[in-house]
Each structure stands twice: as structure tokens, then as C-alpha cells.
Amino acid sequence: MKVTPLGLYCEPGGFHIDPSRPVDRAIISHGHADHARPGHGAVLATPDTLAIMRARFGEDRAGDSQQPLPYGQTITSNGVRITLLPAGHVLGSAQIALEWQGSRIVISGDYKRRRDPTCAGFVPLECDVFVTEATFALPVFRHPPDSHEIRRLLDSVALFPDRAHVVGAYALGKTQRIIALLREAGWDRPIYLHGAVEKLCTLYESLGVPLGALLPVPKGLKRGHPPILAGEIVIAPPSAEATPWARRLADPVTCAASGWMTVRQRAKLKGVELPLIISDHADWDELLETIGEVRAPEIWVTHGRDDALVHALSLRGIRGRALHLVGRGDEEDEGAPEAPPTGEEADAARMEPRSAH
Amino acid sequence: MSVQAFADLLERLVFTPGRNAKIALMRRWFAEQPDPERGVGLAALTGELSFTTAKPSLIRDLVATRVDPVLLALSHDYVGDFAETVALIWPEREGVNAAPPTLAEVVEGLELASRAEVPALMEGWLDTLDAGGRLALIKLVTGGLRVGASARLAKTALAEWAGQDIGEIEEVWHGVAPPYLPLFRWLEGKGPRPDPKDAPVFRPLMLAHPLEAPADIAAIEANPNDWRAEWKWDGIRVQITAGPGGRRLWSRTGEDISGAFPELAESMDFHAVLDGELLVVRDGVVAPFSDLQQRLNRKVIGPKLMRDYPVAVRLYDLLLDGEEDLRALPFDTRRARLEAWAARHAPPRMEVSEMIRFASLSDLSVLRDTAREASIEGLMLKRADSPYVPGRVKGLWWKWKRAPLSVDAVLMYAQRGHGKRSSYYSDYTFGLWRTYEDGTRELVPVGKAYSGFTDQELIFLDRWVRNHTTGRFGPVREVEKSFVLEVIFDAAQLSNRHRSGVAMRFPRIARLRPDKPADEADLLETLLGMVEKRAG
Numbered sequence A: 001m002k003v004t005p006l007g008l009y010c011e012p013g014g015f016h017i018d019p020s021r022p023v024d025r026a027i028i029s030h031g032h033a034d035h036a037r038p039g040h041g042a043v044l045a046t047p048d049t050l051a052i053m054r055a056r057f058g059e060d061r062a063g064d065s066q067q068p069l070p071y072g073q074t075i076t077s078n079g080v081r082i083t084l085l086p087a088g089h090v091l092g093s094a095q096i097a098l099e100w101q102g103s104r105i106v107i108s109g110d111y112k113r114r115r116d117p118t119c120a121g122f123v124p125l126e127c128d129v130f131v132t133e134a135t136f137a138l139p140v141f142r143h144p145p146d147s148h149e150i151r152r153l154l155d156s157v158a159l160f161p162d163r164a165h166v167v168g169a170y171a172l173g174k175t176q177r178i179i180a181l182l183r184e185a186g187w188d189r190p191i192y193l194h195g196a197v198e199k200l201c202t203l204y205e206s207l208g209v210p211l212g213a214l215l216p217v218p219k220g221l222k223r224g225h226p227p228i229l230a231g232e233i234v235i236a237p238p239s240a241e242a243t244p245w246a247r248r249l250a251d252p253v254t255c256a257a258s259g260w261m262t263v264r265q266r267a268k269l270k271g272v273e274l275p276l277i278i279s280d281h282a283d284w285d286e287l288l289e290t291i292g293e294v295r296a297p298e299i300w301v302t303h304g305r306d307d308a309l310v311h312a313l314s315l316r317g318i319r320g321r322a323l324h325l326v327g328r329g330d331e332e333d334e335g336a337p338e339a340p341p342t343g344e345e346a347d348a349a350r351m352e353p354r355s356a357h
Numbered sequence B: 001m002s003v004q005a006f007a008d009l010l011e012r013l014v015f016t017p018g019r020n021a022k023i024a025l026m027r028r029w030f031a032e033q034p035d036p037e038r039g040v041g042l043a044a045l046t047g048e049l050s051f052t053t054a055k056p057s058l059i060r061d062l063v064a065t066r067v068d069p070v071l072l073a074l075s076h077d078y079v080g081d082f083a084e085t086v087a088l089i090w091p092e093r094e095g096v097n098a099a100p101p102t103l104a105e106v107v108e109g110l111e112l113a114s115r116a117e118v119p120a121l122m123e124g125w126l127d128t129l130d131a132g133g134r135l136a137l138i139k140l141v142t143g144g145l146r147v148g149a150s151a152r153l154a155k156t157a158l159a160e161w162a163g164q165d166i167g168e169i170e171e172v173w174h175g176v177a178p179p180y181l182p183l184f185r186w187l188e189g190k191g192p193r194p195d196p197k198d199a200p201v202f203r204p205l206m207l208a209h210p211l212e213a214p215a216d217i218a219a220i221e222a223n224p225n226d227w228r229a230e231w232k233w234d235g236i237r238v239q240i241t242a243g244p245g246g247r248r249l250w251s252r253t254g255e256d257i258s259g260a261f262p263e264l265a266e267s268m269d270f271h272a273v274l275d276g277e278l279l280v281v282r283d284g285v286v287a288p289f290s291d292l293q294q295r296l297n298r299k300v301i302g303p304k305l306m307r308d309y310p311v312a313v314r315l316y317d318l319l320l321d322g323e324e325d326l327r328a329l330p331f332d333t334r335r336a337r338l339e340a341w342a343a344r345h346a347p348p349r350m351e352v353s354e355m356i357r358f359a360s361l362s363d364l365s366v367l368r369d370t371a372r373e374a375s376i377e378g379l380m381l382k383r384a385d386s387p388y389v390p391g392r393v394k395g396l397w398w399k400w401k402r403a404p405l406s407v408d409a410v411l412m413y414a415q416r417g418h419g420k421r422s423s424y425y426s427d428y429t430f431g432l433w434r435t436y437e438d439g440t441r442e443l444v445p446v447g448k449a450y451s452g453f454t455d456q457e458l459i460f461l462d463r464w465v466r467n468h469t470t471g472r473f474g475p476v477r478e479v480e481k482s483f484v485l486e487v488i489f490d491a492a493q494l495s496n497r498h499r500s501g502v503a504m505r506f507p508r509i510a511r512l513r514p515d516k517p518a519d520e521a522d523l524l525e526t527l528l529g530m531v532e533k534r535a536g
């Protein structure tokens, strides 16, 4: 196993894992943009991940040849045994277990350990090397129960019946999970979708994940139309609330569902009114629990807060190694503007340098 | 009902920008919480709760017994705020099933506990709360509670909830104390109106809008005779309330700051309510704001401090003369009454702030821009017929700050901020071009700014810094010298402590200039040309 500028490369097998640029042969852990990219030659992934890639990139850009490998089945490539196991991150997400000459390495991809009604739960597998993510590898990240956060959302909807609640969520995984959690909490009204999250909801349903009644946020309203969707829940990509799209909504409450919402100042600076700590990544306790269960003497950390995790492992007598893979972990950190705000917006929001007196 | 419920309220108040939404959140608190919980919550919202037994060091010691120091340091570095770090990192104990405390239990517990018992008490409470509850508890007992609403707004919510006039609540406010049981009884129609006695009452201040819009400026230019001008002093706006019931010096938010200025309380031998600016004044000359800061947040006010930083109040307005309420009268009338009052009473350490005569707005703008003393922020323009009304009513009073100086500088280094900003690169060192005789050019750092930008701009700059780092020195990153910032500042002074030879006063970032090539940023000579031609 080698670390290359494109990411992890399995030398005896002759394939890359989640490579950052097109390659001949790739295994893809899951459909998020920082792992799955268009234009590879041969792609091996779970059937659901392949379906997601086709939906995102189009039939012709999702890999010249696609080989589906269901969870728990094994194939052998150049003597390397390849098995995909559920990672509990999003629909189709897989850990990649590779066995060669009697030793086993498991590459987690992104993962979480708590129950997610929209995807199969993480299956720990003992191994010699466990390659883990570390997006939330600081002991301050301990995500509260999802039901607690959903209750806060529904409580706010009840308190502000004249306002639309707009939940900013990543289109793949987070959106469908929030919808499913709302359904479990008894919210059976239609849930309104921004156009950018519609396609994957349809795909999830076609792959057997029921999401209940979903409606598009009405478009093409006449100028001066009264604001819409008071008392309703809308799901939109992060930062959509800052675009003209949001102006049609009744005095929207900006909610963001992300693990980063744990730190107040992050939430505050993003202008979020109701931060919801709902993450598709393992929190600190889940990372350590998982590392305990897989019993690997050596842990490699792909991206995130490797310093804290490697230190915590050393306290437990486990060897940790930071791989510093680049370009990973962006899916949870969307919403930062790509370009500086225009002068006019900036002036409108500008604070006085010292207003205390 | 517990600290947990209060934590939820605080959390929503901090994140909710809308005034009406904040009021709705607080109304629900008053409606749903039982006594005495809602009253203790009200006291916390209005800043009337204070504890002396739990110090931040206590929290530091407690967390050190449970968390690895390296992980704590990494976490603190990431989160920024120490209390928040502790609240998040506090390891929950298996098998704790005690109920979380109520606010009233926390208040009572801390009052009754001896200093030695406080750590165990806090530890027990922290074990029963979730992260939000722990943060509220720590902030509450160590005195760092930030409420996302002013005391005034909390009282407004109370008034709306009770269907009562806010003025009525302000009147009785200084006659009641936490947990305000008689107040709630009265508001719910179950008891008599609490008697405020003669207790001094804060009356909300009248505030000004910044004068910037060309249409507003034109309107004043058209009728200069309708307007009066005064200096806008760079001090602390205060309200002075004195009478048989007592003497108070209030900050602009209604905080009682009398204790910090005992010599002023001594001067308040009259029965009136006045509006003015608190300043350090030596031999009639107003000192810069930094001098006044020496008098703030001091535990002990000794004679040396009072001698070295002598304070005085420049009076702007007379609100009440004895029992007579002048607030509805036109500004000109109040001003005449103020001058007559001051002549009659001549209280020490107080004088009427001078009026500035002018024929046209352009006269005034010259005055404003040439007054470069640090103690003057600009001018106030008040309509001659304006009544004294609370808050910021448009079109009556304007603040007209002097035009700041500005340069286009190149971002050179960035450092992460402190407290709430410490996960962002928010302190920016910028430089200007120095040209040498052989024609080569070099960027020289000239200053550091950490304000003026919007939250959006901060997020952008933080990301830009991370993506354009060329070197790291501890918390500082050196960046590619390619991003131009428009920096504004109040004055420039020669300085031999700076490599550039010049120091800027209050530099802040006016706007980002991604459109401007770094080559076209300003020269150091440009800044040197702005140095004050003033002795000292």
C-alpha cells in the first residue's frame, strides 16, 4: 500500500482507492465528491455507490467499466482479495478490506457508528492496519443523539409558525437522513426541497429508502408574491439561504445540520440561527471505539485532526501515522463563499469597529 | 426544569438575529417556567446575577483532573473559548442519574457553600448536564455569561408577555430583586404593584444614526439653521441620575457604573437627570480614550488612580430638572435649561459640552476633518426641535464621524484571533512598498488590523490565508504577497518602535480588494505624508 499524490495506491493489486484524479483502475468508497470523481477507467464499488455516481456524473462519466461488488462478497484481483463492508456513512458507503499474503488492511473511507435509517450500519472487522478518517478527531466533538437535534428543530417550528425553517444539508446522505429522522419523529407533512437536493432524494427512494411526501420549493413566483412555506421545513444545500432563492421564503430560520455546528463560533460566523449537530462522520468517541474494536496494531489517519488522534492512540500504545491526504473532508465544510462578498453586501453587514461606547 | 432549559434559551438567543424572535423566545420562558426559576432566569438575562465563589481557575483545575493535557490544549486551540472547550470536552460519567440542577438550586447552592465545597458542587452539576447545559453553568458562575439580548429587550419581552407597558416595568425595576416574585405576581394580576420608592431609575438614552447617505446630507445642507452641532467626544456615554433616592452613573445600556467613579458620585449634589460623555480631562484638555480605559474594570479605585486619570463629564442634555420631565421639549429649549441649570449648580467635574456655531455644512466638515485630536470622534448634529426620545429615531440626531485616512496595503501575515475568533485567521499584518535608491522595492509591514471586516469577509480571508500560506511561525502564517486590503485609520504618527518608522491609530479593514494587483498597493511615502503635523 502506497501513499501517492492521488491518494492510496495498492501496488500488488494495481488500483487506487478514492483517487483525486482519473486513473485506470479505482475502488470508490462512497459517492461524495471528495472520494468519487468522474472519468476513471475501471471502477469497483457497491451497487448503490455506482448508482449514485451515474446519477451525479452521467452514465458515460462514471467509469468506462463499472464492477458492482455487494457488501460482504469477495473478489480477487492480482492476488489481492477485496471485500466491501458497510461504513454507515451514506447509502452505499463502504469500507474496503484488502488481504494480501496473509495480512489485512481495512480502509474505512468516511464512516460513523450511530444508527442511520438511510444506510447499512458500520461493520467492524479485525485487521492489521486500519486506515481511518479523523474529520472530528478532537475530544470536543461528541455529537449528541440525532433525536435530540431533531426535537430542537421541531420545537422551533412550533415556536415560529410564521417562519419557514430552511435546513442546510449536503445533498448526498445528510438530506435523506434528516428527512428519514423527521419521519421517525412523526413529522408527516410534505418536506420541501431545493432543486439541488431533489435528484438524490429520488434516487434514494428508487434504491429502497422511503422518504415520505416531498415537494419542490415553488419556482417562478410573480414579483410581489407573498412569502411562502411558513411553518414548513425546507431542505437546501448549505449556503442556499444566502442566495436570492431564499427570498421567496417566509422569514426563514436558517438551520444547518453539520458536525461543525458543535463549535458555537463556527455556527455564528456562518450566520446560522439554529445549528443542528447532525454529522455523517464518527465523533471522537466513535473513532476511539472503532479503533478499539478493529484491534489493529497500526492506524493510518487519512485526513482531519490527525494530531489529536495520533496522540490519543499513543496513550493507548497504538502506533498512529498521519497520511495527510489532500482534498478530503470538504463535504462537511461547505458554505464558505468562493468569492469575496460584493462591496454592497459587505457594507450592509459591516460592524462599527468599536461600538461599546 | 433546569439549567438545561435555560441553556437552550441562551443558545437560541445568541444565534437568533431577529428582535421579534428573541422576544418570542423570552416570552416563552416567562410563560412556561415555574417560580422561582423564571425569575432567576430573568436576573441572568438582565445581568443582575453575580457569583463570587467560582473562579475560572476552578474550572481549569476541575477539567485537568479528567482530561489529558495535550488533548485539552489542542481542543482549546481549536475552539478558542476556554469555557466552551471545557463544556464540550467534559467526559460524561457512566451511571450518573442525578437530575440536573435548577437555576435556583445553583444560586442557592453557591450561596450556602463554603469556598472549599464549591469544586465538588460544580463537578457534580457538570456530570448531570449536557454540553449546552455545562456551558451555561460555567459561564453563569464564572461571570462570563453572554446573553444574546440586552437587559432592555428582556424587559420588553416581559412587558409584552404581561401586556404591560415597558415604562411601568422600568419604573418598578429598581424596587425589586431576583427572583422577582412580587413582580411576577403583579404582572399576572395576583398582587400589588411593587413600590419603586425613590430608587434612581435609568431612562433609555437617545441615540444617533451615522450620517452617510447623500440624501440625508443634502437635507441638512438645505436647512442648516434647523440643526445644532456639538463635538462627538470619544469617551463613554453616561446618564447621571441624582435625587433624594440616591445617585447613579449609568452606562448607555443602563449598567450602574457609579462604583468605578466615586469622585463623580460626590459631585452629584443635585436633583436632576443628565446626559453626557464621561472623559479623562487634564487641565481642560480631553485625554484619549485609552486613558479612560485605565479607569474601567478596576477592582480598587485608589487615590493615585483618581489623581492620574481625573474624570469629568461633558454634559449634552438635561432630561429631568427635579421632578420636571423635559424630554418632550425641543432640543433648543432643553439646551437653554441645561445652560441655566449648570450656571446655577456648577457641579464640580461637570461642564456643558460646547455648541459649535456654523453657517453651512461645508464649514462643519472642515472643522470635523481638521480636528485630529484622538479625543474627538467627529460631530453630532441634532435637530433644533428634536424631543429626547429613547433609542435611535431616524432624522433627529446624526453622528458625523470624521473621514478616516486610508491606504491600500498588501496582506503579509495572518494570525489566529483570540476567544471566539481563535479558529479563524483574523489578525492581519499588512505592508506598503518601500522603494530603494537602486529602484528595488520591498514590502514593509506597517500595521495590524483585526476589525472592520464582516463575518463573510472573515470566512473568506481565513480560507484565503489557509490556501496561500508560504510559511508558519507558531500561530502566525506568512502568506503570498498578493492580496490587497483597504485599511482605514484615524491618524498616523512617527514611531521609532516600528520598522516602517510610522504607526497607525485604530487601523481597520474597510474592504477587500481582490481586484487590485499587489504592485499597485500604496507606497510607504504615502503613509508618511499623512503623519500628523502636531507636536507631541
Ligand SMILES: [Zn+2]
Pocket (backbone or CB within 6 Å): A030, A032, A035, A089, A110, A331
Ligand atoms: Zn463522505
Ligand SMILES: [Zn+2]
Pocket (backbone or CB within 6 Å): A032, A034, A035, A110, A328, A329, A330, A331
Ligand atoms: Zn470525505
